[in-house]
Structure formats: C-alpha cells, structure tokens
Amino acid sequence: MPVEVIMPKVDMDMASGKLAVWHVEEGATVKKGAALFDIETDKAAMEVEAPASGRLHHILAAPGQVIAVGAPLAFIYAEGEAVGPAPSVASAAATATPEPAPAAADAVVTTPVAAIAAVEVANGTPRATPVARRLAREAAIALESVIGSGPRQRIQKDDVEREIARRAAIKPAAPAPAPVYAAEPAAPAVWSEESGDLHVTTRKGTGTPLLLIHGFAADSAGWMALERALPRDLPLIRIDLPGHGRSPRRRIAGFADLARLVVQAFDRAAEGPVHLLGHSLGGALALALADIRPRQIKTLTLLAPAGLGPEIDGAALNGIARASATESLAPWLKRLTARPDGISHDFAKAAMLARLDPDLRAVQSDMARVLFPDGVQGFDLTAALDRVTAPTALIWGRDDHILPWSQALKAPGEVALHLLRGVGHIPHIEDPEALASLIGRHLRP
Amino acid sequence: MNAQTAIPEVKTREMSYAEAIRDAMAIALERDPTVILMGEDIGVYGGAFQVTGDLVERFGTDRVMDTPISELGGAGVAVGAALTGLKPIFEFQFSDFAALAMEQIVNQAAKMRYMLGGEAAVPLVFRMPAGSGTGAAAQHSQSFEAWFGHVPGLKVVQPSTPADAKGLLLAALEDPDPVIIFEHKLLYKMKAQVPEGYYTTPIGKAQIMRPGRDVTIVASAIMVHRALEAAEKLAKDGIDAEVIDLRSVRPIDRDTIIASVRKTGRLLCVYEGVRTLGVGAEISAMIAESEAFDYLDAPILRLGGAEAPIPYNPDLERAAVPQAPAIEAAARQLVRREV
Amino acid sequence: MTMKDKVETAQDNLPFAIRHFSPDALRAALKKMYLIRLFEEGAEDSYTRGLIHGTMHLSIGQEASAVATCMELTDADKITSTHRGHGHCIAKGAEVGRMFAEFFGKETGYCHGRGGSMHIADVKTGNLGANGIVGGGLPIAVGAALTAKRLGRDDVTICFFGDGANNEGAFHEALNMASVWKLPVIFVCENNKYGMSTSIERSTAVRYIADRAVAYSMPGETVDGNDFSAVAEAMHRAIARARAGEGPSLVENLTYRWRGHSKSDRNRYRTKDEIESWMARDPIARFRADLITHGILNDESATALQQAAEADVAQGIEFAKASPAPQITEVTKFVHAEVSA
Known part of the structure; x- marks a missing residue:
C-alpha cells in the first residue's frame, strides 16, 4: 500500500494550505524526513517532510493550488512496489473526523472513580485508602491479608481496624498468668506449639559477617538503629529466637534447649566464621555458641549479657512479656533505658503493635518462667566466659536496671570491658552510634 | 442564621x-x-x-x-x-x-x-x-x-x-x-x-460552621449555606458532616482544612466557579500533599460549576452550579463508600 | 522705543529655556542629558558583556524630551513612565548607581533586583515606575492626580507614554476621566514614530497625537521633542494649568529612538537614511550648542560636564558590579507587606 502524502494542518485555525513547490519530481525517490514540498498559509511558509521512503507517484496538486487540510497530494510507493492507478481520492479525502459527541453535562455530581467498571484486573497490589495503608503499616499487617469492603474491594480504615481486632481477639480472654517468680507454678498459658527452624535473615555485604542474637522479648527488628550506624557493607546474619519475631513458637525445656536451637540455626546459616554479637539473653546464647563452636567465631561481643550472675529484674521481664496494652507495657519498657524519658510513647506504641498477638505473649511468658524462675537467672555461663578463645568485648550500660553491670567484673583479664555512661540495658537503641564505633574497633584486628 | x-x-x-x-x-x-x-x-x-x-x-x-x-x-x-x-x-x-x-x-x-x-x-x-x-x-x-x-x-x-x-x-x-x-x-x-461598630474578620482564616465527624465539606460563598442545608439532611441519617466556610481563597487556611480532614478522613469541596482548575482542585491537591493524606479513607470529591457558560433558562441555570441535594448525595456517597 | 523696551525685546527673542531657567539649572539639565545617554550606552555595553539579562528599551536620541519635561518638577510631583523609561528615571532624580544595580539584578537596585529595566522606579523622587504594559501607566497617573486633588496637595503628575499607547483603550479612558474630573495630570506623548515596527502613519488615524486632545476637551500641543526649550515651554504652560486646578493637558514631543525597539530588533522597518537624518538632530548636541551660543557654557565647561557624567556612569557600574545579589530564599519577599511578628 502506498503511503498517502496529505496537506498537513500546521496552524491552529488552518483549514487549507497553498502548495508552493514540490522538491521531488514524479517518480523520483524520496527519503523519509527529507523535504518533500513547501506550503504557504496566511501566516507562514513551511517545508513539509516526506512521511515515508520510496518513490513519489500520483502527484495530485500543482504549485499554487489551494488544498484542504487532510486532502491527499501524492503517494509514496515503497521501492519495488507495483505502481497501480491512483488510489481512490474520495476515500482518502474523507479526512474530516466527526467531532466526538459532547459528553453528557455532568457538572454537579461527578463520580469519576465509581464510573470505572469493576473489571480492573488486580495487579497484585491491594487497593487501599491512605489511612488503611497507614494503619496496616503501623500494625505490621500485610494488606493482602485484609478484606476490603469499599468499592472494587478497596480496603478502608475500618477493614484494617477489624483485622487488628480479630488478631487481638484470637485468644480473647487469655488467662492472666501469675507472676513468673510466684512460688507456685502458674498454669501454663494456652498456645499451640509450632515446629520448624528458627527464622534467620541476612544482609549481604563483603567480609566476615556479623551474627546478631537479640534479647528476651525482642526480635531482629530491634537491631535496626544499630544496623544503620554500622558500616553499610558489613554483612549481617540475624537469628530470631523461638517464640520471638518470625520464628516458630516452640516450647523450650531450658537454657540448654534454647542454646541447641541457636546452634542449629547457626550451623544452617553461617557459611564460615562469623563475628558474633548477642544482647542480654542473646548475649548468654552467643557465649554458649562461642563455647560450642569456638573455631567458627572470630570475635565475640557481649552486650549486657545474661548468665553472669543470679540478679535480674524479673518483674520487668515478666511485665514486658505479659503486657497487652501500650499503657501496661510502657512502664516496664522505661526500665530498659538509663532515663525514664528514653522511651517515648510512640516507641512503646510501636513495641506493643509488634506484640499484639496474645500467642506471642503467652509463649514468651512461658519462656520467662523457664529461664528466669522466681525472678533469678536460672543458668550460669561464667565458666564459658573463662573458656572463650576469640577476642571478646563486654559492653554494658552503667545505668542498666535489668542486669547490673557489676556482673561484668567476673570476666577474665583478656576480655575488654566497656562501661557506657548514661546508657541502660539497651545500648543498641539508646546510643547506636557509640556502640557501632566500639564494635567497629573490636572487629578490626 | x-x-x-x-x-x-x-x-x-x-x-x-x-x-x-x-x-x-x-x-x-x-x-x-x-x-x-x-x-x-x-x-x-x-x-x-x-x-x-x-x-x-x-x-x-x-x-x-x-x-x-x-x-x-x-x-x-x-x-x-x-x-x-x-x-x-x-x-x-x-x-x-x-x-x-x-x-x-x-x-x-x-x-x-x-x-x-x-x-x-x-x-x-x-x-x-x-x-x-x-x-x-x-x-x-x-x-x-x-x-x-x-x-x-x-x-x-x-x-x-x-x-x-x-x-x-x-x-x-x-x-x-x-x-x-x-x-x-x-x-x-x-x-x-x-x-455594631468597627471590627475586622481576619483574612486567610476559614471558619467551621458546623462541626462533624464523618466528612469534611469545604464550601465558599453561597455554597456554605447549601452545604449546611445538606448537612442537616445528612444528620437525619446519622451522617455527621463538618462544614467549613473557606472565606478566603488566597491565602487559603491550610491548618483548619487539614485538621478537619485528619479527623473525618473524607473531603468534599463545593464551589460555584467552574469545576476544572477551580478552588476545589487547589484544596484537593493541598490535602494530597499534606499530612492529612494518610488519614484519607475515600477519594476526594469536587462539586463545582458546569463546564459551560451560565445559561439563561432557570432550570439550566440551577443545574449549572452545585445545589444542596447534589452536595448531600456526594457526601452520602463518600460516607457510604460508593466512590 | 526706549532702551528698556529694547532689552525686553532682546530677552523675548531668546529661547524660552534660556529666559526661564537659571544658568545652573541649564547646566544641570545638560549634565542629566549626558548622564542619560552615557547610562544607556553603559547599559548597552554591560548587556553585551552579559552583565544584564532580559532585554531593555533604549531612549538614546530622546534625552531632551525626558529632561525638559521634568525641569519644573519637584520630588512631590509624580511621574508614571514607560518601558523606555531610563531617561525619565534619571531626569526625575534617580542615581545611576542604583539603576545599574537594578539592571544587574542586585539587591541594592531600586527594586532590589525584582524589577529590572522594565520596572525601574524611584518612589522617593516621585517616579511611580516604568511599566511593561503599553498604556499601563495612563490610568495610574490619573489616579495619582486624583490623590493630589482629594488631599488638597498642589503636586502634579506627568504621564509619559509613547505613540503606541495612544491606540490603547486605557489612553482614551484615562484622558476622559482626567478631563471630567479636571485633574492635575499632563499626558506627555513621546512620539518616536514607531510602535515596535509599526509606524504612526500605519497605526494612528490622526496626523498628530495631540489632535486627540480635542476629543477630551483639553489643550493639545505638538512640539519638536528634540528641542529642549520647545518641550520645556510647552510643559511650563501645561504644568501651570494643572497647578491652577484647570485640568489636564496633552503634550506631544516628536522625537526618535536611534536604537531599535529592544535588544532583539533587526531594524527592518526603517531606512538608514531616516535614522541618520534623526541622528543629525541630536538633542544633546543641539542643547549644548544653544547653551554655548547664549554664554551659559563654553566648550571646555561643556566637556567637563560630559566627563563628570562619564565618571558617574563608570562609578555606577562599579557599584552595581560590587553589590550583592538578592537571597534566593527571598524569592517571595515583597509580594505582600512584611507582617511584623
């Protein structure tokens, strides 16, 4: 099919144009984009380019002729294409496109969104209002798990609120467990045990990875501030303890049982030697891991570790494990930092949102009962500390209200000891930059 | 009034x-x-x-x-x-x-x-x-x-x-x-x-004419009265509309409107000027760009003048600008999640 | 004929300006004309060097009109000016340093770098501003005159406009209102023959723009705008009428801009001969020769005035170059009055 050459509209109010001159003769070859002819309007003269490459045939307009906009002037045949009679001008000239029918006047009530039929193919991202997205984000609920009640299944604010309530109500009246250090053992909370490996996450980087083990009632998300302060390319491996974070809710018989699960996770996750860092209960587990896999550990950093003495603020641990509302959680959280105002309401709220699931609270309460019976540390790793061969640093806040820093004095002479001023039990949250810089020094041989 | x-x-x-x-x-x-x-x-x-x-x-x-x-x-x-x-x-x-x-x-x-x-x-x-x-x-x-x-x-x-x-x-x-x-x-x-006597009304301050929880209606000039009329009807169905009298187009009172939308999560703009590129467009954009965005629970709606000159025929003239029933219907759609 | 009569006759034969103004005032006027010429040449040169952006409209060749029109004005009298307003600004008393600073976009400029050439103003000397809109200043001048009349002040307002503006509706509305309300405003048309490229013959139905005055029942006078004395004399009559409460006048100064309309003018609409014939009627050279003829100056002292103006311009450019630019963060400053906290 030859390509039609038309009188182009080059001006807003142009209805026709005068052909001034052809730059190409009948039968000659043209290249797409080359000057083909000139036109004159009442405002300007301009050059028009060839719309295609080939040979020019059927020149229908001579210089000086006035041609309606859109009307054909000639045709360009591809090289080798048979040149027949001139294509019907009538059909080609019918260029006037009818004006679209005016849209129905709809000034007053406009429902552009509703007007779109609900045939849209879901692209995998749930449709949700901004407030629904925000609430889901804050409650750590995946939008995919929420059913939307709005138009086209849009998830609205109350859909998310319903989901939050549903999750909170799975075990509605979870029996308030008695204090874990009560003389008589409380009835174990009702929760169903899960199976499976501990959840491990990694951050890629270069060099020896740093393996992180969090403390009781925390999870891997708690390392975020420290991670930001550490070198960007430092590879990380994080282990979630059972019944914490995304790890399965597994019942543990005691500290040794817990340590065994951590060693299993380590064997699975670590491809070679690691730098090891643990906080609080995770510190005790890191020490145990270093004791069991000494050749795999390049350095050991213990952050306010458990296991070095009997004293512990059992009430705080238990309070944190059990609290079912921000209001009951916040006072216990305040014990974690050097100063009571170190924990903001937003922090407490965020912490509670991560603990909304009653199952999780029950698992942790049970774990506290096993590990810290009667509000004392039921395991002692002082001997392990004496045996560790990897370079070891003990870092403790001077204002730790949970585990007294004086327990650090049991460490042998080759262990480096850092006592941080103005810091409590969670140095990685209270002063991540200072801690990161200490870790940096410790990791560099 | x-x-x-x-x-x-x-x-x-x-x-x-x-x-x-x-x-x-x-x-x-x-x-x-x-x-x-x-x-x-x-x-x-x-x-x-x-x-x-x-x-x-x-x-x-x-x-x-x-x-x-x-x-x-x-x-x-x-x-x-x-x-x-x-x-x-x-x-x-x-x-x-x-x-x-x-x-x-x-x-x-x-x-x-x-x-x-x-x-x-x-x-x-x-x-x-x-x-x-x-x-x-x-x-x-x-x-x-x-x-x-x-x-x-x-x-x-x-x-x-x-x-x-x-x-x-x-x-x-x-x-x-x-x-x-x-x-x-x-x-x-x-x-x-x-x-009586001398007083001034501050330029740049909107006024909440009717407090409400469910939907914010920002209106100007005569639309304020039509919005209030609509709000009374809505109240009979338990829909609690907040009606804001914009009062000032430039400068616009961001704070009052943003606070209201944060509260209600829904916004309806009602103005007599031509709907396209009108005052409602500015208010909508302002909300979309503000901290109130994360509180929206429905699309923002605008009711404005028709895309036509104001006609002579009285029925056409009424149809060319928002009237109370249209405001009521739009607010209802927003609250009943029909849009 | 008595001796006394003879003296008076001799006086009468002198040009108006020589009779009417003191030698000091006349020398100052010549210096201002030099200052305008040299300022605009300096601006043109700075533009070429990239120190000034945008565009500008030069009034080289029109200096007599600007300076003679403003001869009798005080700082209390107002002017409204045009896009070709550098001369008016200097004639009304502005400093070239702050004008250059404005052209260079500096904070020390008259408009703190917000206006540039087209909005140059000096409110303190009564210049309400150049205007980028043809005819924009006409009604504004009427308003300024209304203020004077309402508040019982005797200041007058001079409204500069060009031949192009005489075909704007604002011109007709403004002249009509000024006449209806008998306001102390003088409409001064600087007819330089072309509105951009369109000649007065092709654009205007009357031969002289001053002919339009009759339609608004006010005196209209056309004078040689390159003749300092002729302009000053016509203005003297018009100002006296305005101050006496008798209402507005229209004065048309026939003149010529040597340069193009703006910096982008390719000068396709006038001949070299025409331009050269007008350059031969240089208003500054004429005024200088007149002053020398009448013993106000000699060649040496005239050249000294010119050199003083050159020094002012050189100093002004240095001031502008050394001045600070406006703070980027203050782009919205001056949109509204500062609200005191």
Whole structure:
C-alpha cells in the first residue's frame, strides 16, 4: 500500500494550505524526513517532510493550488512496489473526523472513580485508602491479608481496624498468668506449639559477617538503629529466637534447649566464621555458641549479657512479656533505658503493635518462667566466659536496671570491658552510634 | 442564621448582607479621610445592587465617586490613587466586568509592590458582585475567584454571611495590599445579626460552621449555606458532616482544612466557579500533599460549576452550579463508600 | 522705543529655556542629558558583556524630551513612565548607581533586583515606575492626580507614554476621566514614530497625537521633542494649568529612538537614511550648542560636564558590579507587606 502524502494542518485555525513547490519530481525517490514540498498559509511558509521512503507517484496538486487540510497530494510507493492507478481520492479525502459527541453535562455530581467498571484486573497490589495503608503499616499487617469492603474491594480504615481486632481477639480472654517468680507454678498459658527452624535473615555485604542474637522479648527488628550506624557493607546474619519475631513458637525445656536451637540455626546459616554479637539473653546464647563452636567465631561481643550472675529484674521481664496494652507495657519498657524519658510513647506504641498477638505473649511468658524462675537467672555461663578463645568485648550500660553491670567484673583479664555512661540495658537503641564505633574497633584486628 | 464571627459580648443588629457592606463602608469613610468609593452608578443610583445606597448623600460626590463606564481606566485610577495615598474601594457592577480591567488588577495592582522591590504599596479593595441565580446569563453570573486566586500579590475573599461581609471589608481596608472581595449576589438580601461598630474578620482564616465527624465539606460563598442545608439532611441519617466556610481563597487556611480532614478522613469541596482548575482542585491537591493524606479513607470529591457558560433558562441555570441535594448525595456517597 | 523696551525685546527673542531657567539649572539639565545617554550606552555595553539579562528599551536620541519635561518638577510631583523609561528615571532624580544595580539584578537596585529595566522606579523622587504594559501607566497617573486633588496637595503628575499607547483603550479612558474630573495630570506623548515596527502613519488615524486632545476637551500641543526649550515651554504652560486646578493637558514631543525597539530588533522597518537624518538632530548636541551660543557654557565647561557624567556612569557600574545579589530564599519577599511578628 502506498503511503498517502496529505496537506498537513500546521496552524491552529488552518483549514487549507497553498502548495508552493514540490522538491521531488514524479517518480523520483524520496527519503523519509527529507523535504518533500513547501506550503504557504496566511501566516507562514513551511517545508513539509516526506512521511515515508520510496518513490513519489500520483502527484495530485500543482504549485499554487489551494488544498484542504487532510486532502491527499501524492503517494509514496515503497521501492519495488507495483505502481497501480491512483488510489481512490474520495476515500482518502474523507479526512474530516466527526467531532466526538459532547459528553453528557455532568457538572454537579461527578463520580469519576465509581464510573470505572469493576473489571480492573488486580495487579497484585491491594487497593487501599491512605489511612488503611497507614494503619496496616503501623500494625505490621500485610494488606493482602485484609478484606476490603469499599468499592472494587478497596480496603478502608475500618477493614484494617477489624483485622487488628480479630488478631487481638484470637485468644480473647487469655488467662492472666501469675507472676513468673510466684512460688507456685502458674498454669501454663494456652498456645499451640509450632515446629520448624528458627527464622534467620541476612544482609549481604563483603567480609566476615556479623551474627546478631537479640534479647528476651525482642526480635531482629530491634537491631535496626544499630544496623544503620554500622558500616553499610558489613554483612549481617540475624537469628530470631523461638517464640520471638518470625520464628516458630516452640516450647523450650531450658537454657540448654534454647542454646541447641541457636546452634542449629547457626550451623544452617553461617557459611564460615562469623563475628558474633548477642544482647542480654542473646548475649548468654552467643557465649554458649562461642563455647560450642569456638573455631567458627572470630570475635565475640557481649552486650549486657545474661548468665553472669543470679540478679535480674524479673518483674520487668515478666511485665514486658505479659503486657497487652501500650499503657501496661510502657512502664516496664522505661526500665530498659538509663532515663525514664528514653522511651517515648510512640516507641512503646510501636513495641506493643509488634506484640499484639496474645500467642506471642503467652509463649514468651512461658519462656520467662523457664529461664528466669522466681525472678533469678536460672543458668550460669561464667565458666564459658573463662573458656572463650576469640577476642571478646563486654559492653554494658552503667545505668542498666535489668542486669547490673557489676556482673561484668567476673570476666577474665583478656576480655575488654566497656562501661557506657548514661546508657541502660539497651545500648543498641539508646546510643547506636557509640556502640557501632566500639564494635567497629573490636572487629578490626 | 447566626453570624459566626466570634465577637464576644458585643451589641449586634440585624442587617442584610448588603447593609452590612454599606455599614462597613460608612464606618471606613468616617474613620479614615483617605478612603474613597469609586464605581459605576454608586452615587445617587445607589449601586447596581443598592449596596452603596445613600452613602453619597452622607459623604458627598468627592468621596463617593461615580466613574464613567471605563472599567480598565477606573481600576487603573484606583491603583494610581492607592499608590499615592488614598484607599479606594472600587466597585465593579458585576465581577464579570473585571475581565475588562484584568490588566490593571493583575499586571499592575498585584505586582506593583514586588516589581518595585517593596518600595510601593497598593492598598485598595475591589468589590465584585459575583455568582449565578439571578437569570442574568453568561456575562453577568460568573465566579472568578480562582482566576484572581492564581495571582500572587492579590488577596481574595468570599464572605458568606453579613457579619463576615462587614468584617472582611474592614479587614481588607486595613490590609496594605490589594484585596478582592467577591460578594454573592444571592446573599445581598440575606439577613443576620451583625456586630455594631468597627471590627475586622481576619483574612486567610476559614471558619467551621458546623462541626462533624464523618466528612469534611469545604464550601465558599453561597455554597456554605447549601452545604449546611445538606448537612442537616445528612444528620437525619446519622451522617455527621463538618462544614467549613473557606472565606478566603488566597491565602487559603491550610491548618483548619487539614485538621478537619485528619479527623473525618473524607473531603468534599463545593464551589460555584467552574469545576476544572477551580478552588476545589487547589484544596484537593493541598490535602494530597499534606499530612492529612494518610488519614484519607475515600477519594476526594469536587462539586463545582458546569463546564459551560451560565445559561439563561432557570432550570439550566440551577443545574449549572452545585445545589444542596447534589452536595448531600456526594457526601452520602463518600460516607457510604460508593466512590 | 526706549532702551528698556529694547532689552525686553532682546530677552523675548531668546529661547524660552534660556529666559526661564537659571544658568545652573541649564547646566544641570545638560549634565542629566549626558548622564542619560552615557547610562544607556553603559547599559548597552554591560548587556553585551552579559552583565544584564532580559532585554531593555533604549531612549538614546530622546534625552531632551525626558529632561525638559521634568525641569519644573519637584520630588512631590509624580511621574508614571514607560518601558523606555531610563531617561525619565534619571531626569526625575534617580542615581545611576542604583539603576545599574537594578539592571544587574542586585539587591541594592531600586527594586532590589525584582524589577529590572522594565520596572525601574524611584518612589522617593516621585517616579511611580516604568511599566511593561503599553498604556499601563495612563490610568495610574490619573489616579495619582486624583490623590493630589482629594488631599488638597498642589503636586502634579506627568504621564509619559509613547505613540503606541495612544491606540490603547486605557489612553482614551484615562484622558476622559482626567478631563471630567479636571485633574492635575499632563499626558506627555513621546512620539518616536514607531510602535515596535509599526509606524504612526500605519497605526494612528490622526496626523498628530495631540489632535486627540480635542476629543477630551483639553489643550493639545505638538512640539519638536528634540528641542529642549520647545518641550520645556510647552510643559511650563501645561504644568501651570494643572497647578491652577484647570485640568489636564496633552503634550506631544516628536522625537526618535536611534536604537531599535529592544535588544532583539533587526531594524527592518526603517531606512538608514531616516535614522541618520534623526541622528543629525541630536538633542544633546543641539542643547549644548544653544547653551554655548547664549554664554551659559563654553566648550571646555561643556566637556567637563560630559566627563563628570562619564565618571558617574563608570562609578555606577562599579557599584552595581560590587553589590550583592538578592537571597534566593527571598524569592517571595515583597509580594505582600512584611507582617511584623
């Protein structure tokens, strides 16, 4: 099919144009984009380019002729294409496109969104209002798990609120467990045990990875501030303890049982030697891991570790494990930092949102009962500390209200000891930059 | 309807919207010898809408000046007078005629201070009767607030009550920069209690006319009253609409609107100007860009004027701008999640 | 004929300006004309060097009109000016340093770098500003005159406009109102024959723009705008009428701009001969020769005036170059009055 050459509209109010001159003769070859002819309007003269490459045939307009906009002037045949009679001008000239029918006047009530039929193919991202997205984000609920009640299944604010309530109500009246250090053992909370490996996450980087083990009632998300302060390319491996974070809710018989699960996770996750860092209960587990896999550990950093003495603020641990509302959680959280105002309401709220699931609270309460019976540390790793061969640093806040820093004095002479001023039990949250810089020094041989 | 301007413990008097404007002008003429009124037929005729009324008898033709039918020239004279020490209040017979004076309003009055690096001031007030509903058809019924609201250097207000009409006019006279007041023609006869004596209503502050939880309706000029009417109907169905009187198009009261949308999660903008590129577009964008975004639980809706000139036929004329039932229906759609 | 009469006759034969103004005032006027010429040449040169952006409209060749029109004005009298307003600004008393600073976009400029050439103003000397809109200043001048009349002041307003503006509606509305209200305003048309490229013959139905005055019942006078004395004399009558409360006048100064309309003008609409014939009628050279003829100056002292103007311009450019630019963060400053906290 030859390509039609038309009188182009080059001006807003142009209805026709005068052909001034052809730059190409009948039968000659043209290249797409080359000057083909000139036109004159009442405002300007301009050059028009060839719309295609080939040979020019059927020149229908001579210089000086006035041609309606859109009307054909000639045709360009591809090289080798048979040149027949001139294509019907009538059909080609019918260029006037009818004006679209005016849209129905709809000034007053406009429902552009509703007007779109609900045939849209879901692209995998749930449709949700901004407030629904925000609430889901804050409650750590995946939008995919929420059913939307709005138009086209849009998830609205109350859909998310319903989901939050549903999750909170799975075990509605979870029996308030008695204090874990009560003389008589409380009835174990009702929760169903899960199976499976501990959840491990990694951050890629270069060099020896740093393996992180969090403390009781925390999870891997708690390392975020420290991670930001550490070198960007430092590879990380994080282990979630059972019944914490995304790890399965597994019942543990005691500290040794817990340590065994951590060693299993380590064997699975670590491809070679690691730098090891643990906080609080995770510190005790890191020490145990270093004791069991000494050749795999390049350095050991213990952050306010458990296991070095009997004293512990059992009430705080238990309070944190059990609290079912921000209001009951916040006072216990305040014990974690050097100063009571170190924990903001937003922090407490965020912490509670991560603990909304009653199952999780029950698992942790049970774990506290096993590990810290009667509000004392039921395991002692002082001997392990004496045996560790990897370079070891003990870092403790001077204002730790949970585990007294004086327990650090049991460490042998080759262990480096850092006592941080103005810091409590969670140095990685209270002063991540200072801690990161200490870790940096410790990791560099 | 009660005047909502918060003037604690002052004497009030029932006045129409037109009377309240006249009262403001009389007070201004008495307080400040540099204030003059200019406009076409504002003298013995009393103004096209009888707003200046008998002021010429009280203050004389030197201070209540009839101008020739020369909108461009007249507006320019007002600019020159303001630039050199007078405070003119210039009345356009219809806001539509301001199109003849765009040059002086937009290129001169609005920019003079800036162009001259702060070395000059143009303290003047343009009064513009606006809006449809009078059967005056396409060239006497328009709502140009968005046009002028688009111009840095101008302030643009739309009083919806007699008390605000007076308070905003007196505030406009106190303002060292040009202020445009759109007076809705259908409101001129509306009566309400108006504080006596001198007071000002702050420019740039919206007013919550009716607090509510479920949906925010931001309306301006006569739309405020239609929105309130709709809100009463909605309340019968347990829908609690918050109605905000925008009052000022430029500057716009971000804080009041954002706080309201954070509370209700739903926004409906109602204005008489043409819907496209109108005041509602600005409010919608402002919310979308603000901290209120994360509180939206429905799309933002706008009700505005039809994409057509204001028609003559009364039914067509009504259909061309938002009416109370449409406001009610749109709010209902928002709350019932139909949009 | 008495001796006394003879003296008076001799006086009468002198040009108006020589009779009417003191030698000091005349010398100052010549210096201002030099200042305008040299300022604009300096601006043109700075533009070429990239120190000034945008565009500008030069009035080289029109200096007599600007300076003679403003001869009798005080700082209390107002002018409104045009896009070709550098001369008016200097004639009214502005300093070239702050003008250059404005052209260079500096904070020390008259408009703090917000206005540039097209909005140059000096409110303190009564210059309400150049205007980028043809005819924009006409109604504004009427408003300024209205203020004077309302407040019982005797200042007058001079409204400069060009031949192009006489076909704007604003011109007709402004003249009509000024006449109806008998306002102290003088409309001064600087007819330089072309509105951009369109000649007065092709654009205007009357031969002289001053002919339009009759339609608004005010005196209209056309004078040789390159003749300092002729302009000053016409202005003297018009100003006296305005101050006496008798109303407005229209004065048309026939003149010529040597340069193009703006910096982008390719000068396709006038001939070299035409331009050269007008350059031969240089208003500065004429005024200088007149002053020398009448013993106000000698060649040496005239050249000294020119050199003083050159020094002012050189100093002004240095001031502008050394001045600070506006703070970027203050782009919205001056949109509205500063609100005191």
